[in-house]
Amino acid sequence: MQKTITMHNDTTENTTANTAKDTTDNTLTITPESPWLAPLAGWSDLPFRLLCKEEGAKVTCTEMISAKGLVYGGKHTEVLLATCPEDSPVVAQIFGAEHDFMAKGVALLQKKGFQHFDVNVGCSVAKVVKTGAGAALLKDIPNLLKIAEHVIKQVHNPDCKDFDDFGNFGNREDFHEGENPILCNSDGEDFYEGENPILQRKMSFSPSNSPFPEKATKNINTKQCATDSTRNEENKEGIRAGKIGFKIRLGYEMGNDVYIDLAKELEALGADWITLHPRYAKQSFSGVPNYEALTKLKSTIKIPVIASGDLFTAQDGVRILLETGVDGVMYARGAMSNPVIFKEHVLLWNYAQENKLKPSEIPHINDLMPKTTENMRNDLGKLIERHLTYAKEFNPHRALLQMRTIVPRYVKHLENAKALRLAIIACRTHEELKSVLETYFGESL
Numbered sequence: 001m002q003k004t005i006t007m008h009n010d011t012t013e014n015t016t017a018n019t020a021k022d023t024t025d026n027t028l029t030i031t032p033e034s035p036w037l038a039p040l041a042g043w044s045d046l047p048f049r050l051l052c053k054e055e056g057a058k059v060t061c062t063e064m065i066s067a068k069g070l071v072y073g074g075k076h077t078e079v080l081l082a083t084c085p086e087d088s089p090v091v092a093q094i095f096g097a098e099h100d101f102m103a104k105g106v107a108l109l110q111k112k113g114f115q116h117f118d119v120n121v122g123c124s125v126a127k128v129v130k131t132g133a134g135a136a137l138l139k140d141i142p143n144l145l146k147i148a149e150h151v152i153k154q155v156h157n158p159d160c161k162d163f164d165d166f167g168n169f170g171n172r173e174d175f176h177e178g179e180n181p182i183l184c185n186s187d188g189e190d191f192y193e194g195e196n197p198i199l200q201r202k203m204s205f206s207p208s209n210s211p212f213p214e215k216a217t218k219n220i221n222t223k224q225c226a227t228d229s230t231r232n233e234e235n236k237e238g239i240r241a242g243k244i245g246f247k248i249r250l251g252y253e254m255g256n257d258v259y260i261d262l263a264k265e266l267e268a269l270g271a272d273w274i275t276l277h278p279r280y281a282k283q284s285f286s287g288v289p290n291y292e293a294l295t296k297l298k299s300t301i302k303i304p305v306i307a308s309g310d311l312f313t314a315q316d317g318v319r320i321l322l323e324t325g326v327d328g329v330m331y332a333r334g335a336m337s338n339p340v341i342f343k344e345h346v347l348l349w350n351y352a353q354e355n356k357l358k359p360s361e362i363p364h365i366n367d368l369m370p371k372t373t374e375n376m377r378n379d380l381g382k383l384i385e386r387h388l389t390y391a392k393e394f395n396p397h398r399a400l401l402q403m404r405t406i407v408p409r410y411v412k413h414l415e416n417a418k419a420l421r422l423a424i425i426a427c428r429t430h431e432e433l434k435s436v437l438e439t440y441f442g443e444s445l
Helices: 046-054 067-073 076-080 099-111 134-137 141-154 260-267 290-298 314-324 335-336 342-356 373-394 398-411 417-425 430-444
Strands: 003-006 012-015 059-061 090-095 118-121 245-251 273-277 305-306 330-333
Touching: 003 335, 003 373, 046 398, 059 398, 067 076, 067 090, 067 099, 067 314, 090 099, 099 118, 099 141, 118 141, 134 141, 134 245, 134 305, 141 245, 141 260, 245 260, 260 290, 273 290, 290 305, 290 314, 314 330, 314 335, 314 342, 330 335, 330 342, 335 342, 335 398, 373 430, 398 417, 398 430, 417 430
Parallel strands: 059 090, 090 118, 118 245, 245 273, 273 305, 305 330
Antiparallel strands: 003 012
């Protein structure tokens, strides 16, 4: 069977890669045994998502997509939209600071076949924050709730179209391709330590200047929207209603916690899940996540809660599930280094349930399923080969550059890894890369 890839311009092209799926399953599952791949800018493109699906990811997320980039047809934004039936279920993560752009962006994504969405409220990269998007929304709760109201309605009922038409979006000069960063993940981690400045003023909250407008949900537009009983129906354009979540942090800076009240408001507006990275935006990835906040959030709201943040191994993910009682986990940096983390997660979760283990008793996967160095190397070689095949097939123009970035992360724990990384980075053609990998991994490729 051939795979059909859907590109940003709604055209299709056939490829010769085989697939194990004959039908599209776009049902979102949020359970402890169903790990997700987090949205990772510059990383979670179609090839990587397909690889993670093969390795057990139940749901994957796109790279972060600029709402303005969608409306104005930014070339970089278009590259992010490649998908195929085997990519389902996939969640499109969108970011922006204006409710009209965000709602229109969601509508455009719906027309391109995306059904489920995530709103980025956690990215702390300066170039995103300065536009008022990402983590900056944690300092402007009224605006965030206005965005949430409009995008939730658009996702739950594609016929709502509660936004201005193209003519009222201002000048294209307002949009810069740089607003859609490449080298950061959805929470603002770039690939170079220490290069993630956060340039925002201090803000303090008190009962008198709370960022949460009193009874904010009273102002919701009462335009008829979909009910739970109609969400699976298609509209006249063949667009299905979907689900939408919000990826948030504790607050913008220490001492200004907004996550509990914010989650309550989002739930009241109709959000389908909340993902919490239990750090403050100004922390970026420093310090230790406050996992107790996950427990508190889970006990406060009824919609599913997904944990994110410092889940580097399957052991980390399963432990957090047992400690906090959240509904699911989302792997980011752990998957970047080890896409097999999803299969490992399912094995560890089932093992923990069968043996009624406590969080402190969760073993590392290597203790549960030991491998020889040779087996580890062979398995990794085959994984790299599959990733390279997907990259060349679905993203040929970026494949070499991507693999020069990705493979060094895969092999950093191996013997002579430094020499291998240097050799990979020096490659200028696919043939050179193939030769380097064959020399190192031998017959496993």
